[in-house]
Amino acid sequence: MAIYFISQGRDEIPRWREAFSDARLISPREIHARLVRGDCVWVMVDGEDWPQRVADLSRRGAVVGVMTHSPSAAEAFESLESGARGYVHALSAPEVLRQAQVVIMNQGIWVPPELMARVVGGTFRALGGRAQAHSQAEELQALTERERAVTLAVLEGHSNKEVARALGITERTVKAHLGAVFGKLGVRDRMQLVLRLSGLHAAMSDSGQ
Incomplete structure (x- = not known):
């Protein structure tokens, strides 16, 4: 290479x-x-x-x-x-x-970390937003109610700090919920989470990308 x-x-x-x-x-x-x-x-x-x-x-x-x-x-x-x-x-x-x-x-x-939240939000909206995410019902059902709330807030482009403020929890708790979500859905980061909940993750895996 x-x-x-x-x-x-x-x-x-x-x-x-x-x-x-x-x-x-x-x-x-x-x-x-x-x-x-x-x-x-x-x-x-x-x-x-x-x-x-x-x-x-x-x-x-x-x-x-x-x-x-x-x-x-x-x-x-x-x-x-x-x-x-x-x-x-x-x-x-x-x-x-x-x-x-x-x-x-x-x-x-x-x-860059300071841009990731906004880029994720833009990607999420471009791929159909909440409507598309809710179409992946099986994926969302694997999460607890609080994990789903954190997930959707993160996908809409909010930082951990903003999510914590909106849900009345600490940033540390947000990170813990995200860690659990990543583990349950088999993703590494926010961008892969967008792809998983847009239905594109499986398509990309099947095509070898």
Whole structure:
């Protein structure tokens, strides 16, 4: 597996080089000749056509991450919609960048924690929201009443703190309920929870994605 970094700018990102010493800076034109299915490609948000580049690389079998200097929930959502599995601040610490790569290379989704709640909420609404979640009755029946309340609040894009305030419980209790929900439904994080309750999780597993 090769690691590539695509940027139309003149300067490399110092922390990217520190995080991935064996990676290669490459132009959008060069990547098409070198890309092998399963390679990891980090795309810098530095031009209007970056979503199309991400989509093309994803279709060709690359594991794609997006780097940006100005993280936003809207841009993170656009990255994931285009096929990226990760979205990170370009100035993240090297250990954070390495952790993000490990996650996306193992079929996970990486988004900065401060944006994850909003990205999850946007994804949940795009996939049908509560109506679609309630159609997965068998999944919801496996949860207690309180677990269902926490789950639906989280899926609508609320942070643990906001969920705790709305339900009159502590953040620690919210985390405990989420841990139980993840275990019962066989998911690792909020994004997988969205897919599970939208009916897409099983479809993706069946197709090998």
